[in-house]
Amino acid sequence: MEFRQFRYFVAVVEAGSLLKASARLHVAQPALGQQIMALERELGTQLFDRSSRGMALTESGRLFLAHAQIVLADAERARLAVRESVDLPRGDVALGLPTTVALVATLPILQACRERLPHVRLKLVEAYSGFLREWLLSGRLDIAFLYGDMSEPGLAKQLLLDDRLMFVTRADGTRLPRRLSLQALARWPLVLPGVEHGLRRQIDAACAPLGLQLNVVAEIESLGSVKRAAEVGIGSTILPLGSVAEEVAAGSLRAVRIDDPGMLRRMVCATNIGRPQTLAATAVLTLVREVVRDMTISGAWPARWRGTAETAPDRP
Structure with missing residues (x-):
């Protein structure tokens, strides 16, 4: 052949x-x-x-x-x-982002890449975490943001941040406590992504030990549409604060902390250890980590930066 x-x-x-x-x-x-x-x-x-x-x-x-x-x-x-061994970083780099991450990080990453890596053409792919993991292992992606820092065969993971899921509802004047228990959410009609979405799986996993059945009145795959449904009062929702920061600042949505450890998500930056990284991909990997770090430190991304620890991959 x-x-x-x-x-x-x-x-x-x-x-x-x-x-x-x-x-x-x-x-x-x-x-x-x-x-x-x-x-x-x-x-x-x-x-x-x-x-x-x-x-x-x-x-x-x-x-x-x-x-x-x-x-x-x-x-x-x-x-x-x-x-590239004798040149500047150049060429195509495919970066995968979960939808909730894409909402907050797409523009800052693109702007930083255009300014600092002008010869790199960045391809941003937005999808479910499961798809991103599969595409990273198959070689369709060079880098992917994933949730969970557990070691996985074939992947090298660099710890980025801890992101907290929040109860999000319309700004209609209803008095809300500063924190809500997970059990209290059962009283609210909710609009959530479908059960195949990683966000929904985490919510359901947190509810399962409590035998808690949430009142999900609609399932919407588009997180943009989920936010709009919450704004008009169709139902409240559960999302990371960073993905609704603009709406909260504008006063169209309110966010309340859910007081449950199951509502904390750990994010990593993953690469495929079986495929050598180009100079461009290595440069983008460094850049996106710096962008995310700066966003968390400045408060532009309301999450906790976890530093530079790296989870060792499982090797065959």
């Missing part, structure tokens, strides 16, 4: 036809078609369904695509690593 076959295969997938891919690659269409058929013969399976409308991936093709993209990404990392 030749490296160019991986490149040709991905190009055909992206273009949707041999004709368009040949123009993009500057390779004659018959030669390109022969390379794709040779790849299929070597793999012993058909990668494309061919028709007059173009070429569509088969199930085997979709499986091979995921691996081909990783091979090409690793080759690009290797090329950049050699180039």
Whole structure:
């Protein structure tokens, strides 16, 4: 199997036809078609369904695509690593952020990267923590913010901060105590993310030992929509203070501390120990840690900075 076959295969997938891919690659269409058929013969399976409308991936093709993209990404990392050894950090870096983190940290990280690493093109990916972990291990991400500092095979984790979940409700004049117990939340109608969301899983895990059933009146996957639902009084919610800091400052939402240890989340910055980091990825890793540290110290991110401790990874 030749490296160019991986490149040709991905190009055909992206273009949707041999004709368009040949123009993009500057390779004659018959030669390109022969390379794709040779790849299929070597793999012993058909990668494309061919028709007059173009070429569509088969199930085997979709499986091979995921691996081909990783091979090409690793080759690009290797090329950049050699180039960067005598140059400034440059190239693409993919950083994964949980949605609650993206709400508070996206713009500060982007601004710092543009100012301090002008030759680095940062790709920010916002998703559930479970997806971020999977994509980091598969090589689709270079760095990811994750919750939980327990050691995991294949991951190196650097401790960042402790983030506290808060009871968040509309600013309607109702008197609220400075702190609420977890049991007291059962009296409030709540709007929360679905049960697959990491935030919801933590809330449910904290409630389980108490046999507590919260009154969830709606499940909304978009945290922006969760906040808007709380603002108009559809239901209150539970979110980190940093993700609603603007609304609290503007007076449209109020946040009250939940007096329960299960409402504390530990955040780490994770990398894949099985994939060498480019100079650009290493520079971004240093930068995002500094940005988060400065935000917590200044109060822009209402969380507790935990310093520079690193959780040792499990190695095979």
